[in-house]
Amino acid sequence: MRDLQVTLNQTQRVRLQSAIRTLQELSSTSSSSAVAATVAVADVIPVNLEDGILKGHGTSEVDGQLMATLCGVVERVNKLVYVRALRARYKPEIGDIIVGRVIEVAPKRWRLEINFTQDAVLMLSSMNLPDGIQRRRTAVDELNMRSIFEEDDVICAEVRGFQHDGSLQLQARSQKYGKLERGQLLTAPPYLVKRRKQHFHHLEDYGVDLIIGCNGFMWVGEHIETGENDMLEDQENQLEKDGNSNAKPMGSQDEEKTFTPLETRRHICRIANAVRLLSALGFTLSLEAIIDTVKLSFSSNISIKDMLAAEFYVQTAEREVQRRVSSSKKKA
Structure with missing residues (x-):
């Protein structure tokens, strides 16, 4: 609000x-009956440390008890216990569908702003070329990168993984991905x-x-x-x-294709x-x-x-x- x-x-x-x-009352009722517990800072998370529980993000051991260091929801994955913040920045996962804006055309790659702590990278080799043919990228393709995407273009892509420097790597190897207009x-x-x-x-x-x-x-x-x-x-x-060397210039039919x-x-x-x-x-x-x-x-x-x-x-x-x-x- x-x-x-x-x-x-x-x-x-x-x-x-x-x-x-009314919404707050309904949410408090549903959260009290849910399996996952909502905790605030310094709340004790009920676990048995003798069972080999692994302390994850948002937790800390104080006087033999597991306490929360931030507000959120307690999540458990096998023996790992962590706190998922209710309001947090975007945390990418492989396979996520994202929308971003091109901020730089670099050699063999585009850099995108995707509301993450670091810029994302879309490699030239990780996307379909306009002709749709699967082939090795050449120096000509690299020179023509701006004809595909340029600065301020909005793009839809998929999270592929992380690079060694921590930056996010994207891929757009499908017809549903690409430039949005x-x-x-x-x-x-x-x-x-x-x-x-x-x-x-x-x-x-x-x-x-x-x-x-x-x-x-x-x-x-x-x-x-x-x-x-x-x-x-x-x-x-x-x-x-x-x-056809006598091809006509753009007419009304071509203009209709770009008219909303x-x-x-x-x-x-x-x-x-x-x-x-x-x-x-x-x-x-x-x-x-x-x-x-x-x-x-x-x-x-x-x-x-x-x-x-x-x-x-x-x-x-x-x-x-x-x-x-x-x-x-x-x-x-």
């Missing part, structure tokens, strides 16, 4: 405080994004692609078909252009505002929550700009209370 910067009247303030109070880049706290099986979402009702990056960077843009068929069509078109319809742009802005709203309220950024917020704005006849106004903030918080109450009743 610390990012919430809207002016509330007395009625809205009372409604919002009531919703927050015709959309908006959003930034949210990484702890609001949970790792799931699917981070690429095609919202058919809105004609929009949504990429929820594990690093807190999210992309909302016009849906673009990707696949081998598109790649083959591009190659055939290129061959026709090369074989007005209705699609409105959907992009509405979904982006839903993400901003949920992030400011501190709610988990899931596909279900984002779509539910968008539908709420339609049903309440809220315009795109009014989604960030005080009344819709309060309505979204009250809607989250209703959702959690109904889900708790179903579990009971």
Whole structure:
């Protein structure tokens, strides 16, 4: 709630405080019944040190007891006990889907800002070339790197591993990865994004692609078909252009390919505002929550700009209370 910067009247303030109070009660009830325990600094973690327990991050042994050195949730992996911070910077794991921005074109690699302590590295050998042919990279490919990605380009990639110097190494060896265009880049706290099986979402009702990056960077843009068929069509078109010396310059058909319809742009802005709203309220950024917020704005006849106004903030918080109450009743 610390990012919430809207002016509330007395009625809205009372409604919002009531919703927050209810959410806190529901979260405390669920956390008390959960297996994982929530601890604060200097809390004792109940374990038997004689069983060979390994002290992990966020723990320390004091007077024969295991104590927490930060606020978070106690996690156990076999004999390893550590505390996972509730609010922390992004911690990459192999296989994470991330969204980043190019900040430097270096020899045989691109450097990306991905909301991590260090910049990430995307090697030229770790991505598909525009022609789609699997081959060894040559000096010509290195000279043409800026034709693929240049500074300030937004890219989607996958975490491959760590290099010896601690920097993060990425890979983009699939048609779903690569440069992102015709959309908006959003930034949210990484702890609001949970790792799931699917981070690429095609919202058919809105004609929009949504990429929820594990690093807190999210992309909302016009849906673009990707696949081998598109790649083959591009190659055939290129061959026709090369074989026809009387090829026509760019016309209306080419301009249509780079034009985003007005209705699609409105959907992009509405979904982006839903993400901003949920992030400011501190709610988990899931596909279900984002779509539910968008539908709420339609049903309440809220315009795109009014989604960030005080009344819709309060309505979204009250809607989250209703959702959690109904889900708790179903579990009971």
